[in-house]
Amino acid sequence: MSALAARYPRLLGRTVGYEFRKRIQFRTGFFVREVLYGVVEPLVMLFVYAALYRSADAGDGGAGASLGGWTFDEIVQYVAGLMVVRKLVFHNRGLELANEIFEGRVTKYLVMPFRFFVLLQGRFVQYTLLQIFSAAAVWGIGYAAFTERWIVPVSGTATIQALTLVLMGSYCCFLLYFVINALAFWLDVVWSLLVMAWFVISFTGGALVPVSQMPEPFFRVFSAFFPYWTITAPIELLMGRLDASDFQRGFLVLALQLLLLELLRRVVWRRGLARYVGAGM
Amino acid sequence: MGSRTKWDPLGRIAWGLRVQGRYLRIGFVRKSQFRWEFVNQVVMDVLFYVSFVLTFDILYGLGDGGLTLAGWTYEEMRVYLGMVFVADSLHMTFLGQQWHFGNDLKDGRLDSFRVRPGSTAYLYFFQRFSPEGLTNLVLAVGWLVYALIGVVPEQVEPLSLLWTLPAALAVVAWSQAFLTIAYNVSEFWLTHSDVGHLVQTFVSTFGERPLEVYPSGLTRFLIFVLPVAGFGWYPASLVLGRLDPLFAAAYPLVLVAFAVGVVFVFRRGLARYESALG
Numbered sequence: 001m002s003a004l005a006a007r008y009p010r011l012l013g014r015t016v017g018y019e020f021r022k023r024i025q026f027r028t029g030f031f032v033r034e035v036l037y038g039v040v041e042p043l044v045m046l047f048v049y050a051a052l053y054r055s056a057d058a059g060d061g062g063a064g065a066s067l068g069g070w071t072f073d074e075i076v077q078y079v080a081g082l083m084v085v086r087k088l089v090f091h092n093r094g095l096e097l098a099n100e101i102f103e104g105r106v107t108k109y110l111v112m113p114f115r116f117f118v119l120l121q122g123r124f125v126q127y128t129l130l131q132i133f134s135a136a137a138v139w140g141i142g143y144a145a146f147t148e149r150w151i152v153p154v155s156g157t158a159t160i161q162a163l164t165l166v167l168m169g170s171y172c173c174f175l176l177y178f179v180i181n182a183l184a185f186w187l188d189v190v191w192s193l194l195v196m197a198w199f200v201i202s203f204t205g206g207a208l209v210p211v212s213q214m215p216e217p218f219f220r221v222f223s224a225f226f227p228y229w230t231i232t233a234p235i236e237l238l239m240g241r242l243d244a245s246d247f248q249r250g251f252l253v254l255a256l257q258l259l260l261l262e263l264l265r266r267v268v269w270r271r272g273l274a275r276y277v278g279a280g281m
Numbered sequence: 282m283g284s285r286t287k288w289d290p291l292g293r294i295a296w297g298l299r300v301q302g303r304y305l306r307i308g309f310v311r312k313s314q315f316r317w318e319f320v321n322q323v324v325m326d327v328l329f330y331v332s333f334v335l336t337f338d339i340l341y342g343l344g345d346g347g348l349t350l351a352g353w354t355y356e357e358m359r360v361y362l363g364m365v366f367v368a369d370s371l372h373m374t375f376l377g378q379q380w381h382f383g384n385d386l387k388d389g390r391l392d393s394f395r396v397r398p399g400s401t402a403y404l405y406f407f408q409r410f411s412p413e414g415l416t417n418l419v420l421a422v423g424w425l426v427y428a429l430i431g432v433v434p435e436q437v438e439p440l441s442l443l444w445t446l447p448a449a450l451a452v453v454a455w456s457q458a459f460l461t462i463a464y465n466v467s468e469f470w471l472t473h474s475d476v477g478h479l480v481q482t483f484v485s486t487f488g489e490r491p492l493e494v495y496p497s498g499l500t501r502f503l504i505f506v507l508p509v510a511g512f513g514w515y516p517a518s519l520v521l522g523r524l525d526p527l528f529a530a531a532y533p534l535v536l537v538a539f540a541v542g543v544v545f546v547f548r549r550g551l552a553r554y555e556s557a558l559g
Contacts, residue, residue: 040483044490048340051351051494056344067343192321196328203332209339218339 011114015122016129037131038086039138041207046079068213073149074239078210080142080151081235086207087135088166089230090127090174092194095120097181102188106276117269124174128167154240161247162234168254169230173201175261182265185272206232212241226257296399301407308410322413326373327420330366333489337362351493356431358491361517363425365489368453368512370421372461374414375407379477382406382465387472391554402462402547429520437522449516452533456511459540460484462547463507469550484509504535511536 053072056065065072097120100106109116143150153159180193187193202208205227211219212232222228229250236242341348341355350358382405385391394405429446433439464484465477488509492500504510515532518524524532 040486044486047494048350048490051491052340052343052348055349055351056347187317187321189318190321192318192325196321196325199325199328199332203335208332208336213343214339215342 007114008118011118012122012125015119016126019123019126037091037134038089039083042079042082042086045082045208046076049075049079070210070213074241075210076149077151077239078235080139080146080149081238082207082231083142084135084139084151085162085166085231085234087131087138088128088170089201090124090170090177092173092177092198094123094127094174095177095181097178098184098190098194101182101184101272101276106273110273120174120178124171128170151235151238153238157244158237158240161244162237165229165234165237165247165250165254168251168258169205169226169234172226172230172254172258172261175258175265178265179261179268182268182272185275201227201230204228205230206235210235212236224253226254229254297403300399300404301410304408304410309412319413322373322411323416326370326413326417329369330362330421330424333362333365334359351491353491353493356428356436357517357521357523359428359431360425360521361491361513363421363428364449364453364517365513366421366424367418367450368457370414370418371454371457372414374411374418376409376458376461377411377414378409379406379461379465383468383472383475383477386468386554389555391551395551395554401551402544406458406462432521437520441522442520445520445522449519452519452536453512453516455540456508456515456536459536459543460507460509460512463539463543466543466546466550469553485512488513504532508536508539 049072053065053067053075056067070078097106106116109119139151143152153162176197177194180190180197183193184190204222204225205211206222210232211222211228214222223233233242233246233250237247337350337355337358340350341358346355348355353361385405391401391405394401397404429437429442433442461481464481467476467480484503484507487495487499487503492503492510492514495503504514510532515524519529
């Protein structure tokens with residue numbers, strides 16, 4: 001057991017290194033897929049909001065108007081936060097497991113002398129390390145260019161709390177995408193389910209409109225699930241709109257749902273493997 | 282070979298339709314294998330539509346009915362979304378292969394298209410007919426009709442729709458086809474870079490909102506240089522009567538010029554293709 005425990009970090013480390021090499025093989029592709037990921041939509045969102053607040057204008061260009069409890073300055077900070085936070089959230093194209101199941105290529109992993117899941121965790125760790133660097137760069141560039149309007153964390157504690165929630169939420173996304181990929185044991189092709197999952201996560205998480213700006217029934221329902229605590233809540237923590245008690249609630253929600261998703265992952269994987277015959281299309 | 286060079290536009294259109302009919306048949310055969318996937322893809326696009334509609338419902342709802350989006354009222358925005366949905370479902374129905382262009386180019390899989398007696402771009406990009414996309418096209422048209430009912434007859438003369446609506450839909454289809462090819466031509470120079478996908482995400486995300494919300498330079502760029510205006514802004518503005526008549530009549534020339542440019546660049550890129558880029 002102890003030998004296995006010692007081998008796991010080493011194996012994980014090697015997998016992470018290998019994943020980095022795979023991702024930077026085509027340099028332009030690396031820049032496009034990994035570095036620019038998650039920047040476009042928030043930018044468009046900002047233009048839409050600017051137009052909306054101008055229309056609610058009381059003669060000040062919309063700066064003084066408050067819509068759904070948010071002023072325009074707060075929305076600008078939210079969008080800046082969204083650019084940073086979205087980069088950290090594991091994305092739906094991050095795993096190739098469904099294709100490997102469909103084509104019967106999972107067999108090779110089953111004969112390896114370690115748990116296959118470590119390889120996928122390596123992908124998650126590589127993604128997270130890269131995106132932490134990339135998100136920090138986006139924040140730094142944004143701060144340098146728009147110091148007055150850019151999001152600045154209210155405290156170091158808030159930053160740690162926000163980062164904790166985002167990373168836990170990102171791992172929930174990773175587990176959810178794993179489960180959907182593993183459904184390929186039954187459904188063969190699942191890419192549309194992955195896209196659907198992202199639509200749901202982005203809408204209920206606040207990637208299109210902050211969840212706390214939505215009507216009350218939406219807020220009540222969405223705040224019970226991990227996407228809200230992965231996107232909207234961490235940004236509001238950074239802005240100082242949420243406090244430590246909210247963080248504690250979010251931590252509990254995420255921990256519980258992370259456990260449930262991990263259980264689901266194990267069940268789906270075990271049952272799927274029982275159906276697997278090693279022959280693909 | 283002689284028949285290839287002969288100027289016979291009607292014959293070429295008939296040939297194109299025959300090819301399309303074949304792709305349609307293959308599409309149905311292919312999809313009948315994966316019935317769940319068929320349902321999933323229909324639901325996926327419905328979710329895309331619902332998330333858009335809900336987002337704008339929420340945004341307009343923030344201001345107790347008085348808000349506009351750079352002059353677009355809620356009712357007009359629904360028409361705009363209708364055009365965007367139609368454009369998206371046309372893309373899903375006919376142009377789904379474009380997602381694989383970078384990989385196919387890298388792996389040298391364009392050979393069989395180059396040796397066929399017809400346009401490589403047409404044969405390649407239109408090869409994946411999608412029945413589920415067609416189902417979503419019906420839903421998207423349904424939404425568009427519903428949205429138009431909201432502006433007729435107060436804002437739009439029913440009779441004017443007899444010519445503006447077909448013209449708008451033709452512009453949507455034309456723009457979507459040539460924009461899709463345009464997004465991908467960069468892959469000839471930047472192999473397996475995903476630049477095509479990035480440009481598509483970037484540009485179509487911009488085009489899915491009324492162009493007046495952007496700074497004027499960007500708006501002009503999206504109308505005249507990379508004319509995503511063709512799949513949302515122009516057709517919606519045309520049916521809603523928001524355009525100056527002269528501009529409305531002349532703008533299709535911009536789209537034609539853009540298409541000519543795209544074909545030219547695609548041919549230049551194809552000349553670089555050496556079948557063994559992988």
